[in-house]
Amino acid sequence: MPARVLVLAPTRRARTETFVRANLARLPFAVEACFGDEVPWCEPLKALYGLAVLTSKVCTRLGWLRLATCPTSLVALLLVCRHRPDVVMVEFGFHAVRVMELARTGVPLAVHFRGADASADRYVKHLEQRYRRLFQLTSAVIVKNQTMRSRLIALGAQPAQLVISPSGADEQRFQGATxxxxxxxxxxxxxxxxxxxxxxxxxxxxxxxxxxxxxxxxxxxxxxxxxxxxxxxxxxxxxxxxxxxxxxxxxxxxxxxxxxxxxxxxxxxxxxxxxxxxxxxxxxxxxxxxxxxxxxxxxxxxxxxxxxxxxxxxxxxxxxxxxxxxxxxxxxxxxxxxxxxxxxxxxxxxxxFTVAHHVDQITTLLNGLVDHRR
The missing domain is CATH 3.40.50.2000 (Glycogen Phosphorylase B;)
Known part of the structure; x- marks a missing residue:
């Protein structure tokens, strides 16, 4: 039976987030995904998650950073209880701080940093203390390059937690240039x-x-x-x-x-x-x-x-x-x-540098977290 993975992400609809969708499509797990910009009323918990993310954004805008973590983490805990995942993967570091307290359940938490979330002042400086708390709770951190890895280590991530894995390109589509x-x-x-x-x-x-x-x-x-x-x-x-x-x-x-x-x-x-x-x-x-x-x-x-x-x-x-x-x-x-x-x-x-290589790396990482927990 494949491992159960709960994926939490800020959005599915942005045109530039094709790599997030590629992960979901190819991961060889039983994947359940929730997105912060969706409120599907036919699925009450997912709808509640979308509303909680909206509340978290308002709290962050007002500077209430600790409070901003509460509503989304609470709903994320309910999602964990409902779906009983073997591991949780959160896309983007700024989104992970909204849900990081779900790690208290004992379910391994992997966080995927992509770019701006590990470099832009609006995240790194504004959320520095929240990131330090995040790294105390995470089991693994995925980054895109060595510079990003070094920056997150300076913010408290443990070197053993970090995996460098470029998102990769779709080998089934991108070919044929002369x-x-x-x-x-x-x-x-x-x-x-x-x-x-x-x-x-x-x-x-x-x-x-x-x-x-x-x-x-x-x-x-x-x-x-x-x-x-x-x-x-x-x-x-x-x-x-x-x-x-x-x-x-x-x-x-x-x-x-x-x-x-x-x-x-x-x-x-x-x-x-x-x-x-x-x-x-x-x-x-x-x-x-x-x-x-x-x-x-x-x-x-x-x-x-x-x-x-x-x-x-x-x-x-x-x-x-x-x-x-x-x-x-x-x-x-x-x-x-x-x-x-x-x-x-x-x-x-x-x-x-294909999507297949990236998915293989993520698969190996998540399977390792699941095996370690078991």
Whole structure:
């Protein structure tokens, strides 16, 4: 009989949380999931959970951090009594502090940190004492990269608790790119927020046009939306790039794959935002490498774990638009190099950075917690 796992997460509906849904779909357990933004009246306990999360958010906004833990932890305790899980996994550290007292039941608690929850000031500084309490109660902590691991150890997590596991890319979907045969078309996929550096990517592309022998053929496609989209779109207009830069908005995964198959290079200028927000291990970068694209990106977060500089792509410093432009220019003029790096990146991603690898790691971890409890 498979182990029973109760998953608690803040949301299922956000477009960017595809990795959470991938976990739920592939975990080989009897999974029961509750989401903080859902109130299904046909399931009273889950509805109560959604209301408790709303109450917790209000308490947090008012600065009543200890009180914010009470309502959601209480309902989580009821969920544990109802479903009798062998282990509980909570998505995102900021959500885990809402329910952490359920660990008093003796059921192992695993917490999955993703990125901003382990870097942004609004979480790390605001919830520092709550995080310290959380790490006293958790049995395991999943993180995305070594930097995140070190930061959580400084906040009280025990090294033995921590497991580094990138979310991985969908190996069943992301494949088929042939960059060597494609025109110099650059692709960026991600939210238009500070840590994704969309303005840096645009400015680098603009500089590329003065460096490449094939400038007239170069194009940039920036997929996604977010608060910085109007500003980036306006800057493209100011630079006279309306015919060379496309903003198709948010695309479905299959449409993203089609864009990757039309591209020569994937680009992402991730950087630390003013509030400290950092990437974990960007899924879009893993998707691009798995598909067979070379990647031009920054030495940020978990990106250097995925992209090997001068072997599967080109890494530059955060904020170094000129270096990014030069890297893009080389690949615009060298389709053979783009093809070689893309193929090398694909082989490496297939061996290390798929959703299957991530799910296997999580499965092994949760099974270990269940066996230890038994």
């Amino acid at each position: 960059p060597a045969s494609m025109p110099p078309r650059f692709l960026a996929v991600g939210r238009f927020v500070a840590k994704k550096g969309p303005m840096d990517t645009l400015e680098a592309f603009a500089s590329l046009l003065g460096l490449s022998d094939h400038a007239e053929a170069c194009r940039l496609v920036m997929v996604g939306d977010g608060p910085l989209l109007p500003e980036v779109r306006e800057r493209a207009r100011q630079l006279g790039l309306e015919q060379m830069v496309q903003f198709p908005g948010v695309l479905a995964p299959d449409a993203v794959v089609k864009e990757m198959r039309r591209a020569r290079v994937f680009v992402q200028h991730s950087r630390t935002a003013e509030d400290g927000d950092e990437e974990g291990c960007p899924v879009s970068v893993m998707e691009a490498q798995l598909c067979g694209l070379p990647v031009v990106a920054t030495r940020h977060g978990g990106i250097p774990d995925v992209v090997v500089d001068q072997q599967t792509g080109w890494l530059v410093g955060e904020g170094d638009r000129r270096a990014m432009a030069e890297a893009m220019a080389v690949l615009a003029d060298r389709p053979d190099l783009a093809g070689a790096w893309g193929a090398a990146g694909q082989r490496r991603a297939q061996a290390r």
